[in-house]
Every structure is written in C-alpha cells, then in structure tokens.
Amino acid sequence: MLFFIARRLAQSVLVMLTVAMIAFALFQYVGDPINNMVDQDTSLADRERLRQELGLNDPVPVQFWRFVKNAAHGDFGVSYRLRKPVSELIAERFPATMELSLISALLALGVGIPMGVYTALHRERLPSKLFMTLSLIGVSLPTFLIGIFLILFFGVQLRWLPTFGRGDVVHIGWWSTGLLTKTGLQSLIMPAITLAIFQMTLIVRLVRAEMLEVMRTDYIKFARARGLKTRAIHFGHALKNTLVPVITIIGLQVGSIIAFAIITESVFQWPGMGLLFVQAISEVDIPVMAAYLMLIALIFVVINLIVDILYFVIDPRLRVQS
Amino acid sequence: MPERNNTPLLDIRDLKVEFPSRRGVLVAAQGVNLSLQPGEILGVVGESGAGKSTIAYAIMGLIEPPGRMAQGEILLKGERIDGLPREKMRRIRGRRIGMIFQDPLTSLDPLQTVEAQLVETMRTHLPISEAEARARAVDLLDQVGIPNPAERVKNYPHQFSGGMRQRVVIALAISCEPEVLLADEPTTALDVSIQAQILELLKKLVREKGMGMIIITHDMGVIAEVTDRVAVMYRSRLVEEGPSDKILTRPDHPYSQSLIAAVPPPDRRIERFPLVEYIEKAGDESRKLDLATHWLGQARDFGQTDGPLLRIEDLTMRFMTKPSILPSRRRYMTAVDHVSLDIRDGEVFGLVGESGSGKSTVARLISGIYTPFAGRIHFAGEELTAFKSRREANRLRRQMQMIFQDPYSSLNPRMKVRDIVAEPIRFHKLASSGAEVRRIVDDLLDHVGLGASAALRYPHEFSGGQRQRISIARALATRPRFLICDEPTSALDVSIQAQILNLLKDLQEELGLTMLFISHDLPVIRQMCGRVGVMQHGKLLETAETEELFNNPQTDYTRHLLALMPRMKRAA
Numbered sequence: 001m002l003f004f005i006a007r008r009l010a011q012s013v014l015v016m017l018t019v020a021m022i023a024f025a026l027f028q029y030v031g032d033p034i035n036n037m038v039d040q041d042t043s044l045a046d047r048e049r050l051r052q053e054l055g056l057n058d059p060v061p062v063q064f065w066r067f068v069k070n071a072a073h074g075d076f077g078v079s080y081r082l083r084k085p086v087s088e089l090i091a092e093r094f095p096a097t098m099e100l101s102l103i104s105a106l107l108a109l110g111v112g113i114p115m116g117v118y119t120a121l122h123r124e125r126l127p128s129k130l131f132m133t134l135s136l137i138g139v140s141l142p143t144f145l146i147g148i149f150l151i152l153f154f155g156v157q158l159r160w161l162p163t164f165g166r167g168d169v170v171h172i173g174w175w176s177t178g179l180l181t182k183t184g185l186q187s188l189i190m191p192a193i194t195l196a197i198f199q200m201t202l203i204v205r206l207v208r209a210e211m212l213e214v215m216r217t218d219y220i221k222f223a224r225a226r227g228l229k230t231r232a233i234h235f236g237h238a239l240k241n242t243l244v245p246v247i248t249i250i251g252l253q254v255g256s257i258i259a260f261a262i263i264t265e266s267v268f269q270w271p272g273m274g275l276l277f278v279q280a281i282s283e284v285d286i287p288v289m290a291a292y293l294m295l296i297a298l299i300f301v302v303i304n305l306i307v308d309i310l311y312f313v314i315d316p317r318l319r320v321q322s
Numbered sequence: 323m324p325e326r327n328n329t330p331l332l333d334i335r336d337l338k339v340e341f342p343s344r345r346g347v348l349v350a351a352q353g354v355n356l357s358l359q360p361g362e363i364l365g366v367v368g369e370s371g372a373g374k375s376t377i378a379y380a381i382m383g384l385i386e387p388p389g390r391m392a393q394g395e396i397l398l399k400g401e402r403i404d405g406l407p408r409e410k411m412r413r414i415r416g417r418r419i420g421m422i423f424q425d426p427l428t429s430l431d432p433l434q435t436v437e438a439q440l441v442e443t444m445r446t447h448l449p450i451s452e453a454e455a456r457a458r459a460v461d462l463l464d465q466v467g468i469p470n471p472a473e474r475v476k477n478y479p480h481q482f483s484g485g486m487r488q489r490v491v492i493a494l495a496i497s498c499e500p501e502v503l504l505a506d507e508p509t510t511a512l513d514v515s516i517q518a519q520i521l522e523l524l525k526k527l528v529r530e531k532g533m534g535m536i537i538i539t540h541d542m543g544v545i546a547e548v549t550d551r552v553a554v555m556y557r558s559r560l561v562e563e564g565p566s567d568k569i570l571t572r573p574d575h576p577y578s579q580s581l582i583a584a585v586p587p588p589d590r591r592i593e594r595f596p597l598v599e600y601i602e603k604a605g606d607e608s609r610k611l612d613l614a615t616h617w618l619g620q621a622r623d624f625g626q627t628d629g630p631l632l633r634i635e636d637l638t639m640r641f642m643t644k645p646s647i648l649p650s651r652r653r654y655m656t657a658v659d660h661v662s663l664d665i666r667d668g669e670v671f672g673l674v675g676e677s678g679s680g681k682s683t684v685a686r687l688i689s690g691i692y693t694p695f696a697g698r699i700h701f702a703g704e705e706l707t708a709f710k711s712r713r714e715a716n717r718l719r720r721q722m723q724m725i726f727q728d729p730y731s732s733l734n735p736r737m738k739v740r741d742i743v744a745e746p747i748r749f750h751k752l753a754s755s756g757a758e759v760r761r762i763v764d765d766l767l768d769h770v771g772l773g774a775s776a777a778l779r780y781p782h783e784f785s786g787g788q789r790q791r792i793s794i795a796r797a798l799a800t801r802p803r804f805l806i807c808d809e810p811t812s813a814l815d816v817s818i819q820a821q822i823l824n825l826l827k828d829l830q831e832e833l834g835l836t837m838l839f840i841s842h843d844l845p846v847i848r849q850m851c852g853r854v855g856v857m858q859h860g861k862l863l864e865t866a867e868t869e870e871l872f873n874n875p876q877t878d879y880t881r882h883l884l885a886l887m888p889r890m891k892r893a894a
Contacts, residue, residue: 218428225382225423226443226494227416236442237431244433316478317432 008308012301017068019297023290024067028060030286076291081283086291089276095175096166097265097272101258103188104195108257109250112200116207117242120215121234131204138201143260147194147267154190162187164269191268195261199253206249211242244315251307255300329400330357331534332381332502338393339376339385350376350389351558358502358534363525365545365566366538368555369581369815370786374538376558378504380404381536382421383411398502417447420495424507426488430479436463436490437475440497447498462493467523484677485516489523496527503528503535509544513676514842514886521548540815542585543887546570554578584820586845588887591869594827595820595849617753617762618769618801618833629703630664631804631836632688637661637697639683657683659860660697665804670830670837672851672868674844674883680860681840682727685808688838689724690715701804720750723797727809729789733781739792740777743767746799766795770825787818794825798833805830806838811846823850844887848872856880 034047034056042050051057055066070076076086119128138146155163167183169176178184214220215238223233262274269275273292280288312318337354340347351373358364366374379385381396383404396404403414415421423429431439440459444450450458456475463471466489479487488508495503505524509517525548528535539545545552545566553563554575562575573579584595638660644653658680665671673681686692688699690706699706701718709715723746726732733742743763746752753759764774770791781789790810797805807826811819823846830837839850847854848868855865856879863877875881 218423218425219431221384222421222423222429222491222494223431224384225415225421226446227412227414228442228446229412232442232446237434240433241431315433316435317480 004312005305005309008305012305015301016294016297019294020068020071021064023071023293024064026286026290026293027063027067030284071291071294076294077287079280079285079288081280081285081288086287089288090273090291090295091174092176093271093273093276095177096270097258097261097274099178100188100191100195100264100270100272101254101261103192104199104261105254105257107192107196108199108203108253111196112203113207115200116204117211117234117239119204120208120211123212132208135201135204138197139205143194143198143263144267146197147190147264150190150194151267161190163190166271191264191270194267195257195264199257202253203246203250206246207242210246211238214238214241217241240314244311247307247310247314251303251310252300255296255303258299259296330397331360331362331399332356332358332536333397333400334377334381334394335397336394337377337380337391337396339373339380339389340392341389343388349558351380351555352393354394354560356536356553356560356563358536360501360534361528361532362551363528363535363537363549365549365552366536366555367540367542367545367552367581369540369817372555373558374540374555375506378421378506378536378538381502381504382415382419384415413447416443416495416500417498418500419502419504420498420500421504422488422491422495422506422508425511426484426491427511429491430487430494432479435476435478436482440475440494443494443497458497459493462497463490465527466490466493466496467519468493485512485519488512488516488520492520492523492527496531496533499531501533503533505535505537507539508537510539510541514844514883515676517544518547518886524548542570542582542816554581581816584816586820586823586843586849588845588848591848595824616765617758618766618798631667631702632665632838633698633700634664634684634688635662635698635700637684637687637699638695639680639687639692640695656860658687658694661857661860661862663855663862663865665836665838668834668836669852670839670850672847672854673838673840673857674842674847674854675857676842676883678859679857681857682808683860684857685724685806685838685840689722689806690719716750720746720752720800721802722804722806723800723802724806724808725790725793725797725810728813729786729793730813732793733789735781737780738777739767739772739779739781739784742781742792743777743795743799746796750800752800762799763795766798767792770795770798771821785818786814787822790814790818790822791825794822794829798829802835803833804836804838806840808840809842810839812841812843819846826850844872844883856883 034051034054038047038050055063058066074087076090078084079086079089082089115131119131122128151163154161162183165187166178167185167187168181169178169184170180171177178188219241220233220238223237228236260274261270261272262278264270265272265274266278273295276288277292279285280292334354334356338352339350341350342348354373354377356364356366356377366377368374376385380391381403383406385391391404394404395402398414398418403411406414430436434442437456437459440462441452441455444455444458445452448455459475460471463475468474468486468489474482479490482490488511492508503524508524509520512520521544524535524537527533537544537549549566551564552566552569554561554569554573554577556577562569562573562578569578570582573582586592586595637658638656639658640654640656642652643655644651661680661684663671673684675681683692687694688706694707697707701722704718706715706718709718737745740760740763743766744759747759747762753762760777763777767774767776772788772791772795776784776788776792781792784792793810805826810826811822814822826837827850829835837850839847841847841850851868853865854868854871856863856871856877858879863879864871864875866874866876871880872884875884
C-alpha cells in the first residue's frame with residue numbers, strides 16, 4: 001500500500017512538472033512580458049535593462065528551474081494587469097470558487113447518487129422515466145444557457161434571488177465565506193445549481209448504468225436466493241459494488257467542477273478564480289494564467305490520489321495479500 | 323432409497339413457465355411434474371436451453387420478469403408456495419429452500435468478508451445474536467470442510483480458490499438448515515478432483531441433515547455419481563423420469579438414449595462419437611470438398627522433416643506475482659517448469675491436467691502468444707525461439723493455428739464471419755484476389771458444416787457449437803499443418819461436443835494434420851489422442867501412448883486422475 005502511494009506520488013510530481021512546463025511555455029510564446037509591463041515611452045535601453053533584471057535573458061532551462069522553484073513556494077510573480085502578486089490574487093478568489101464548487105459537488109452527489117439508484121431499481125416507474133428525460137435535457141443544454149434562464153426567471157421575473165456577485169461575506173482569517181450571511185447564501189443558490197446540473201445528470205446516468213449491471217450479477221441473485229431483505233440487497237450489496245467503478249469518474253467530475261466553474265462564474269459575475277482567469281486571458285495576463293493552470297492541475301492530482309486511496313478502503317481485492 | 327410417504331417434501335405439478343417477448347411467447351418449461359422426498363437426491367439433466375434452471379428459479383419464486391409461471395402448482399410439504407406474497411416468499415428462500423449457483427467465483431459479494439455474509443444470512447432468518455451467528459459461521463465453514471475455519475471466516479471471497487468458494491457458497495445455502503437444497507450446475511466450473519470433493523460433501527450434507535436435494539446438471543457423470551432419481555429434460559419438457567440406475571442403463575425415451583450414447587466412454591476407444599440423432603439437424607450438413615484438388619488441400623507438401631514436427635526442450639515460463647523495483651523482492655510463479663516433449667508429424671498429442679497445471683500456457687508458448695522465459699521450441703526442424711524477426715517467425719507460424727476454449731470471446735463480435743475467416747488468408751497473402759478469398763471462405767464454411775450462407779452473418783447469431791466451427795474454419799484458413807486445440811469443447815453441450823470432435827477427427831485424417839489437443843476431460847482425450855502427456859503444477863509428469871496410459875498409469879497423480887473420472891454403468 002505504501003509502495004503504491006509512493007509510486008502515485010512520484011507520478012503526480014511528473015504530472016505537475018509537465019503542467020509547469022506548459023505554463024512556463026506560456027511566458028515564452030504568448031506575447032512579450034516586457035511589452036505588457038512598460039508603456040510606449042520606455043526606451044529600448046530601459047527595456048533591455050528590465051529584461052536583464054527579470055532574468056529573461058538567461059538560458060531557458062535556468063528560467064524554467066527558477067519558475068518551478070518559485071511556483072513550489074507559491075510565488076507566480078506579479079500580475080501584469082492588476083500589478084499585485086498573483087498568489088495574493090488567487091488567495092483572495094480561492095475561497096469563492098471553492099465554496100461554489102463544493103456546494104455544487106455536494107448537490108450533484110447528494111441528488112445524483114440517490115436518483116441513479118432509484119432510476120435503476122424502479123426503471124418502469126413514472127418518476128424514473130420523467131427524471132431520465134429531464135436528465136437528457138440537462139446533459140444537452142449548455143451551462144451558460146441554464147444560468148441565463150435561471151437569472152431570467154428567479155432574478156428578473158420573480159426577483160427572489162440576486163443575479164450576480166457573492167453577497168455579503170464574512171472573513172475568517174484569510175478565508176472569506178458567504179455561507180454565514182443571508183445574502184451570501186441567496187447569491188450561492190443559482191450558481192451552485194447551474195454548476196451542479198450537468199454533473200448531476202451525468203452521475204445519475206453513470207450510477208444507474210452501473211447499478212443495473214450489478215443487479216444482474218450472480219452475487220445479487222445469490223443474495224436473493226438466500227432470502228435477504230430487499231433493502232439489504234440493494235444498499236448493503238448492490239450499492240457498494242456500484243460505487244467502486246463510479247468513484248473514479250466522480251473524482252474526476254469533482255475536479256472538473258472546480259476547473260470549469262469558469263463559465264458559471266462569468267455568467268453570475270462570481271468573484272472566483274474562474275472569473276479572474278477569463279479576465280486574465282482577455283488581457284494576456286500570463287502570470288495569472290500560469291498560476292491558474294498549475295493550481296487546477298494540483299487539484300486534479302490531489303483528487304486522483306484521494307480516489308486511489310479510497311479504492312483501497314472500499315475494495316478488499318486491492319489490499320496486498322501475502 | 324428413502325421411503326415414500328404421503329406428502330412429498332417438494333411437489334411440482336404441471337409447471338409451465340413462459341417468457342413473453344416481442345416475437346411471441348417463449349415457453350421455458352411446460353408440463354413438468356416432479357416430486358422430492360426428504361433425504362433424496364433428484365437429478366435434472368438436459369442440454370443448455372432445455373429449461374432445467376427455469377425449474378429451480380420457479381421453485382425459488384425468482385423468475386426474472388417478464389417471465390412468469392403461467393400454470394401449475396409448487397408445494398412445499400403440502401403447502402402451496404407459488405404465488406405467495408413477496409415478503410412471505412422471501413422468508414422461505416434461504417430459510418426453507420437453499421440454492422447453490424454454478425459459478426462460485428461470482429456468487430459471493432466481493433466486498434464483504436465471508437463472515438459478514440454468513441452472519442447477515444443467518445440473522446435475517448433466525449432469531450440469534452450477532453455473537454451466536456459468528457460462532458455458527460465458523461462451525462458452518464468447518465462442516466463444509468474449510469481448513470482453519472476460525473481464521474478463514476475473516477477472509478474475503480477472492481482469498482479463496484474456486485473449490486473453496488463453492489464450499490463457502492454451500493455453507494451460505496445451508497446456514498439456516500433448509501429442508502430443500504437446489505444445486506444448479508454446482509460443479510460445472512470446477513476441476514474433476516474438486517468436483518468429486520464437492521459432490522461428496524453435498525451427499526454427506528443431504529444424508530446428515532435429511533434434506534432433499536435437486537441437482538441440475540448437463541453432466542451424466544455427476545448424475546451417475548450422486549442421484550437417486552433422474553428426470554431428463556428436452557426442449558422445455560420432461561421426457562423421462564425414473565431411478566438413476568435405470569435411466570443410465572436402460573433409458574426408454576430416444577432422446578435419453580442418444581444423450582447417454584453421446585457421452586465419450588472413458589473405458590474404451592471408439593472410432594467416431596455417436597451423435598445425438600434425436601436432436602433435429604444434428605446430422606452433418608456439410609458439403610464436403612474434394613481436398614485433392616481444392617485450395618485447402620494444396621500446398622501441403624511441407625517437405626519431409628527428420629524427427630518430430632514439434633520439439634520442446636526445457637520450456638519454462640514464469641509470471642511475476644509481486645512486482646517490485648528491486649529484482650530481489652519480486653516474486654514469480656512458475657507456470658511451466660522445464661517441460662520437454664516431442665510431437666510427431668501427423669499424430670494427435672493430448673495434454674491433460676487440472677486448471678493451473680500449465681497446459682494452456684504451453685499452448686500459448688508454442689503459438690507465440692507468450693515468449694518463453696527459458697527453453698527452446700523447434701518446429702519442423704527450425705528453432706522458433708531463435709528467430710529475432712517477427713516476419714521470419716510468421717512464415718512458420720502460418721503453419722500453426724490455434725482453436726480456443728471459449729467460442730464466445732474468441733471471435734470479434736463486430737466482424738462478419740466472412741471477414742473473420744478471411745483475415746488470416748489476407749494477412750499471410752495466401753490468395754491472389756478478393757474473389758478468390760471469398761470463394762475459399764465459402765468453401766471452408768461449407769466444409770466445417772456451416773454452409774456458405776453463414777459468411778454474411780455476425781458471430782452472435784450462432785450457437786456455441788457453430789461458433790466453434792467458425793473458429794475451426796478460421797484456423798484452417800492458413801492451410802496449417804499443426805493445430806493447437808485448447809479445450810475446444812469444454813464450453814459445449816455433450817451432443818455438440820460429439821459433433822465438433824468428429825469434425826476435428828475428420829479434418830485431421832483428411833489433411834494429415836498434427837494436433838496438440840489440450841483437455842481436462844480424460845474420456846475425450848482417450849477418444850482423440852494417440853499419445854498423452856499428463857501435467858501437474860507446471861511439470862510434465864509422464865508421457866505415454868494413450869491406451870498404455872489408461873491401462874497402466876505410471877505415476878500416482880495419473881492414477882488419481884483416472885480414479886476420479888466419472889464412470890457410468892452402461893448397458894452392454
């Protein structure tokens with residue numbers, strides 16, 4: 001087990017280095033950082049001096065090493081656009097994105113898994129059919145459209161919920177939370193639903209398909225033949241076996257909720273990292289883009305590691321035997 | 323035989339089970355009348371699709387919807403149990419009627435310990451405490467012959483071997499002391515020696531606990547071994563029922579007669595397998611080719627080879643069981659251990675052994691699926707293992723083809739039969755034009771008894787036996803001189819097995835093929851092979867002429883295998 005985790009960690013480091021290389025390449029190939037930092041009056045000599053000071057004339061491997069070293073310390077330089085350290089910007093926005101993503105993920109799992117189980121066990125019932133049809137719509141509609149519809153209906157027509165921003169936030173240390181105020185919670189509802197809907201429908205379909213598969217296995221038939229109670233069969237045996245393969249996908253989905261909060265954040269003007277990233281792209285703010293890329297990669301790597309460890313906890317077949 | 327009292331333990335009257343489908347109603351069982359006494363073992367025998375398992379599922383009230391019991395009554399000690407409310411039926415399942423399934427590898431929940439599954443079952447039905455249930459779980463494992471029960475009970479299913487898992491399944495089925503035990507092909511997935519142990523265990527349990535048991539099987543050997551009475555099923559109907567001795571030796575119904583005749587006799591050699599003629603369309607429909615003039619028969623002058631066609635020297639294969647970065651910490655399992663043998667040109671060489679003995683690994687090493695860890699393979703005087711380039715090895719491998727055990731997974735489901743058979747011809751560029759390839763494929767399909775019309779269909783449209791014919795046609799498509807058959811009939815019914823074995827025999831004679839025939843089934847080996855090698859734990863124990871081996875085995879293990887061979891008393 002320890003050997004396995006050590007190997008996974010080594011692989012993770014490799015993944016992070018690769019992503020770092022891509023992020024680093026941004027600096028080399030997307031625009032000229034000096035141009036972004038100075039205005040038109042700066043003389044060529046000043047530009048050259050700045051270039052030398054920033055180490056941009058050093059050999060590429062040296063620059064890359066410096067980039068990795070700084071990144072490991074959380075230092076991604078200064079934003080071209082906002083003239084503030086990138087780490088500070090990210091730290092400001094990080095809580096907003098995490099709160100939105102985690103609430104969405106909880107919503108997607110909390111509704112998706114039970115609905116998946118229900119639709120698999122009662123395929124013929126009306127709610128199942130209704131839900132499967134609705135979920136098809138959920139999968140096919142683009143996220144921003146759902147967001148815009150929600151804004152139109154609950155925000156503009158009914159005026160129940162705020163249509164943009166995070167509402168009032170409370171600061172606990174460096175973390176800012178919207179979960180403790182009324183406006184904060186109200187503001188969270190629509191973005192969270194918008195972000196959750198796609199993942200939710202995907203999880204429903206995934207759990208349903210896997211559960212149907214498990215219900216056909218011999219050990220479920222044997223459990224029936226032993227006269228076990230239906231509830232014990234469905235939740236004690238079938239659901240647990242269903243979740244083994246589903247966990248991998250769910251892990252990746254949670255990662256993508258965080259990574260792809262961009263669209264939802266844009267639609268609702270949610271002050272998170274996604275919005276920061278979109279603005280950074282339009283202004284070619286490379287340090288922010290690079291930092292965002294690295295952070296998302298890190299989140300995916302960590303989630304995957306957790307999923308791998310969960311496998312060991314759930315599936316006894318993977319635990320090392322002697 | 324137990325005495326017949328007034329109310330039988332289990333009584334099935336005029337049972338009819340049907341499965342409505344879009345294309346009409348499929349009747350899985352009809353007009354079935356059976357009864358079971360306490361302490362009695364009743365066998366239900368028949369081929370796949372005959373409706374044997376349907377009876378067991380009907381008794382358990384577990385027929386998969388939309389299937390339903392359309393007619394009849396099922397009585398347990400005189401009480402009707404069919405059509406009971408779901409909850410009442412659930413209380414009977416596991417408590418009063420236990421059931422054992424065919425495949426022990428898939429019957430247990432992989433995520434729970436054996437103890438958890440036993441305790442759950444007992445506490446569902448019996449008013450006992452957690453601690454009592456745990457104590458009984460250990461006791462049950464002991465009863466079904468699992469060594470070290472107190473420790474093993476904490477294990478997960480994957481930590482048990484196939485035979486041990488079937489014992490666990492039996493422990494689960496009898497945990498609440500049911501009155502009736504239904505065993506659906508309980509030993510089909512197991513080796514002969516394990517099969518004998520499991521059957522012995524079931525017999526013992528029935529005797530000790532006074533249960534009644536219905537054992538469902540396609541294997542006449544199992545029937546002969548354990549049953550008191552037999553019912554023969556054919557196409558959803560019971561065609562005959564009576565005491566086992568009588569059915570096995572003097573069956574009345576023509577289907578029972580031909581079914582029993584199709585079982586390869588273990589005690590003598592016959593020229594051809596008797597076909598189950600009662601089954602319609604069992605006869606060979608093939609249009610035989612004149613091989614002297616046909617493409618298939620040509621280019622067979624491979625040149626005379628001195629010595630054996632295939633020579634294996636010190637062949638060794640090992641698989642890594644515990645990977646590690648440090649070579650010293652790696653663990654290996656030696657699957658084939660210094661095996662040396664010769665196969666002469668034109669003979670059929672049998673390789674026999676239980677699962678895990680390494681016989682399939684030998685086949686895969688010869689055909690090049692695995693690369694040997696050590697040792698040499700010579701084919702037609704050239705050393706296959708010495709070839710560095712694939713191209714060179716392919717020249718010789720064309721002459722060598724393989725037929726696999728599972729006809730379901732060895733054919734690409736997305737390819738038409740024509741393309742499946744044509745693939746090797748195209749790969750080895752054995753025909754000049756597309757039209758010629760097509761003609762050859764049609765001829766091949768005719769020759770193996772499928773008919774050229776099969777070419778345009780997909781594998782899933784064929785039965786197991788027909789698929790194995792496709793595999794044979796594909797193997798013949800390279801005009802091979804050496805055929806490796808890895809358990810070619812063990813997934814098939816006995817009547818289909820007879821047809822396929824006859825086909826292989828014919829082809830071997832017509833084309834002068836040399837064959838390596840791998841099987842765990844000694845009677846089949848006896849019919850097919852000229853010489854036999856016996857393998858155990860990766861080692862080749864002995865090699866002998868077939869008749870010599872059967873009459874005068876040299877090693878203890880061979881004698882042990884021969885003793886386990888189910889023997890049926892036959893009418894002279």
